Amino acid sequence: MSQSSNRLTSDLLHPLLNTSWRFYTLVVLLASVVAAGLISWAVQMWFGFGVTGIKWPIYWGFFITDFVFWIGISHAGTLISAILRLVNAGWRRPVTRCAEVITAFALMIGGLFPIIHLGKPWLFFWLMPYPSSRLIWPNFRSPLVWDFFAISTYLTGSLLFLFLPMIPDFAIVRDHTTGLRRKIYGLLALGWRGTTSQWHRLETAMQIMAIAIIPVAVSVHTIVSFDFSMAPTPMWHSAIFGPYFVAGAIFSGIAGLIIAMATLRKFLHLEAYLHPIHFENLGKLLLTMSLLWAYFTFNERITVWYGNGVSEINTFLVTQKGTFAPLFWLMVVVNFVIPVIILGIKRFRTITGCVIASFGVCVGMWLERFLIVVPSLGNKFLPYSWSYYRPRPTEILITTATFAAMILLYTLFAKFVPIISIWEMKAGEHPAPQLYPKTEAEHALGEVHA
Amino acid sequence: MAHRFGMAVDLDRCTGCEACVAACHAENNIATVGDLQAARGRALHWIRVERYFEGEFPDVRVKYRPVMCQQCDAAPCEPVCPTYASHHNEDGLNAQIYNRCIGTRYCANACPYNVRFFDFFNPAWEKPLHLQLNPDVSVREVGVMEKCTFCTQRITAAKIQAESEKRELKDGDIKPACVQSCPAKALVFGDLNDPESEVSRLFESPRGSRLLEDLGTLPKVAYLEGR
Numbered sequence: 024m025s026q027s028s029n030r031l032t033s034d035l036l037h038p039l040l041n042t043s044w045r046f047y048t049l050v051v052l053l054a055s056v057v058a059a060g061l062i063s064w065a066v067q068m069w070f071g072f073g074v075t076g077i078k079w080p081i082y083w084g085f086f087i088t089d090f091v092f093w094i095g096i097s098h099a100g101t102l103i104s105a106i107l108r109l110v111n112a113g114w115r116r117p118v119t120r121c122a123e124v125i126t127a128f129a130l131m132i133g134g135l136f137p138i139i140h141l142g143k144p145w146l147f148f149w150l151m152p153y154p155s156s157r158l159i160w161p162n163f164r165s166p167l168v169w170d171f172f173a174i175s176t177y178l179t180g181s182l183l184f185l186f187l188p189m190i191p192d193f194a195i196v197r198d199h200t201t202g203l204r205r206k207i208y209g210l211l212a213l214g215w216r217g218t219t220s221q222w223h224r225l226e227t228a229m230q231i232m233a234i235a236i237i238p239v240a241v242s243v244h245t246i247v248s249f250d251f252s253m254a255p256t257p258m259w260h261s262a263i264f265g266p267y268f269v270a271g272a273i274f275s276g277i278a279g280l281i282i283a284m285a286t287l288r289k290f291l292h293l294e295a296y297l298h299p300i301h302f303e304n305l306g307k308l309l310l311t312m313s314l315l316w317a318y319f320t321f322n323e324r325i326t327v328w329y330g331n332g333v334s335e336i337n338t339f340l341v342t343q344k345g346t347f348a349p350l351f352w353l354m355v356v357v358n359f360v361i362p363v364i365i366l367g368i369k370r371f372r373t374i375t376g377c378v379i380a381s382f383g384v385c386v387g388m389w390l391e392r393f394l395i396v397v398p399s400l401g402n403k404f405l406p407y408s409w410s411y412y413r414p415r416p417t418e419i420l421i422t423t424a425t426f427a428a429m430i431l432l433y434t435l436f437a438k439f440v441p442i443i444s445i446w447e448m449k450a451g452e453h454p455a456p457q458l459y460p461k462t463e464a465e466h467a468l469g470e471v472h473a
Numbered sequence: 474m475a476h477r478f479g480m481a482v483d484l485d486r487c488t489g490c491e492a493c494v495a496a497c498h499a500e501n502n503i504a505t506v507g508d509l510q511a512a513r514g515r516a517l518h519w520i521r522v523e524r525y526f527e528g529e530f531p532d533v534r535v536k537y538r539p540v541m542c543q544q545c546d547a548a549p550c551e552p553v554c555p556t557y558a559s560h561h562n563e564d565g566l567n568a569q570i571y572n573r574c575i576g577t578r579y580c581a582n583a584c585p586y587n588v589r590f591f592d593f594f595n596p597a598w599e600k601p602l603h604l605q606l607n608p609d610v611s612v613r614e615v616g617v618m619e620k621c622t623f624c625t626q627r628i629t630a631a632k633i634q635a636e637s638e639k640r641e642l643k644d645g646d647i648k649p650a651c652v653q654s655c656p657a658k659a660l661v662f663g664d665l666n667d668p669e670s671e672v673s674r675l676f677e678s679p680r681g682s683r684l685l686e687d688l689g690t691l692p693k694v695a696y697l698e699g700r
Contacts, residue, residue: 142575142591
């Protein structure tokens with residue numbers, strides 16, 4: 024084994040083998056916030072949904088906003104990593120795993136919200152086609168049932184896509200530990216010995232997953248958008264929602280990834296692996312998505328404005344210059360103005376610049392979902408039912424807790440699994456010609472490395 | 474389809490007295506949520522009288538419009554329900570099965586008329602008010618959606634009565650609570666499949682229109698108004 028290879032292994036295994044008191048403090052802090060959220064949920068179930076701010080006729084609020092937000096964040100990972108793998112971008116190597124983990128955890132959190140928001144959460148399984156003793160199927164015409172299929176497919180796919188390239192790394196950890204840990208990592212490594220045929224199988228499986236996961240990811244957020252566009256509600260019933268949601272999801276996903284990477288770089292001292300160029304590249308992607316997002320928003324808004332439908336124009340005006348105007352224009356600033364300035368000018372496209380832009384985008388994309396869900400419901404067809412919505416502590420706590428849960432899960436993951444793929448880094452440094460074409464070599468899209 | 478129940482509302486007769494609202498609450502065991510919760514938007518009114526004002530103060534005309542579930546033939550609430558809690562029954566009514574409802578509230582968001590209500594808390598009646606509950610109507614628990622049923626319990630009772638007397642249902646056999654209690658006789662209920670019924674006649678009236686009919690929901694409530 025070469026010197027750099029040894030350095031890679033020891034650097035990237037360092038967080039797994041050494042734990043400081045700061046780790047425990049962070050875990051306890053985050054876990055207590057998560058516990059507060061769980062207690063809020065228990066309170067909501069015990070006393071009834073009335074403890075939230077949901078009301079007639081705004082029956083969806085923070086929870087559905089959070090749902091769309093987290094499913095959106097989940098589009099960073101797998102999609103970006105799959106695309107970068109397929110185009111065989113060399114700079115993907117240290118990025119893919121941090122991205123794929125975001126997908127897995129964001130989906131688990133996002134997938135909880137449709138359950139949290141139910142009037143009877145304990146009956147959530149009625150959304151699934153389970154063998155009911157009363158022979159009752161779910162209503163396959165309902166977009167909420169499509170949601171169930173979309174999210175469970177995406178979660179299964181992303182977990183596989185995350186797990187496959189972890190197998191060789193589990194084997195590395197197995198070989199560097201003793202006792203119980205060795206046993207557990209040994210089990211997770213599924214008998215990996217690093218033979219040529221095993222590498223071939225792994226590569227083939229990853230190629231298949233990378234190709235399969237892209238249409239799944241696109242369909243997931245399209246189906247999430249169908250939750251809105253299938254209902255004849257002002258400004259929901261729109262054909263643009265599918266692509267608009269997918270673009271927004273990737274947009275917020277990249278922002279989430281940049282924040283996660285910058286945090287890892289700082290706290291796990293991965294400066295030698297996550298270079299400014301990675302942030303610059305992701306920053307350029309974020310800039311592209313920001314422009315695309317603005318394009319979609321402009322399209323959506325101007326068609327409604329010119330269409331001048333009686334009920335739609337009302338929802339439009341209330342977001343554009345009414346009650347929700349401050350939120351709307353804040354969204355435009357943090358989703359478009361700031362990212363374009365920071366990421367469009369090379370001098371500002373530093374790690375700090377990218378992180379600032381990304382925080383803005385996360386806030387902006389959360390607001391975007393809020394501004395889709397709430398103003399439409401509060402300004403439906405009959406003026407008698409026009410209303411507004413204010414969240415109450417329950418949904419604020421639960422929302423906060425999910426952010427804590429995301430950080431907690433991420434922290435724990437980085438503690439137990441090498442957050443940067445060790446073998447992929449090594450493969451990048453020492454490509455075996457028959458297995459890995461050099462990163463700079465021309466490589467056909469979607470070609471299997473064999 | 475044997476029956477197709479519908480209602481006609483004569484807006485020129487409606488005085489906005491809200492007797493229908495009170496009668497509906499009493500008939501259908503609708504919980505009264507109290508002032509605090511009502512202020513938070515949790516009040517349940519299967520029928521409500523919407524007030525609209527025309528003109529500038531002091532030259533103002535007030536218009537009343539009782540709005541209840543429009544029992545749409547193409548109901549937006551039905552396809553979106555994941556559990557079939559909201560579905561079309563054989564009498565053409567939008568039935569709501571409380572026991573199938575898991576409270577996604579999607580139906581209410583899809584409903585253009587906002588006539589679907591969510592139970593934010595378990596209902597409670599102070600003693601002795603619990604004694605006035607209607608035994609023919611189930612009390613809804615927390616977490617489900619509820620809405621106007623055109624007093625389905627009265628429809629069923631009238632059908633059973635007619636069957637026991639070995640006759641067909643005749644016009645006027647069924648009176649939902651709101652219709653029964655309307656002092657101005659602004660509300661008329663009946664079978665739209667019976668061309669002789671009063672409601673069928675009113676549906677043909679040139680004064681008639683449907684609420685938000687351009688949405689294509691095919692409502693079975695007609696509003697009559699002099700133009």
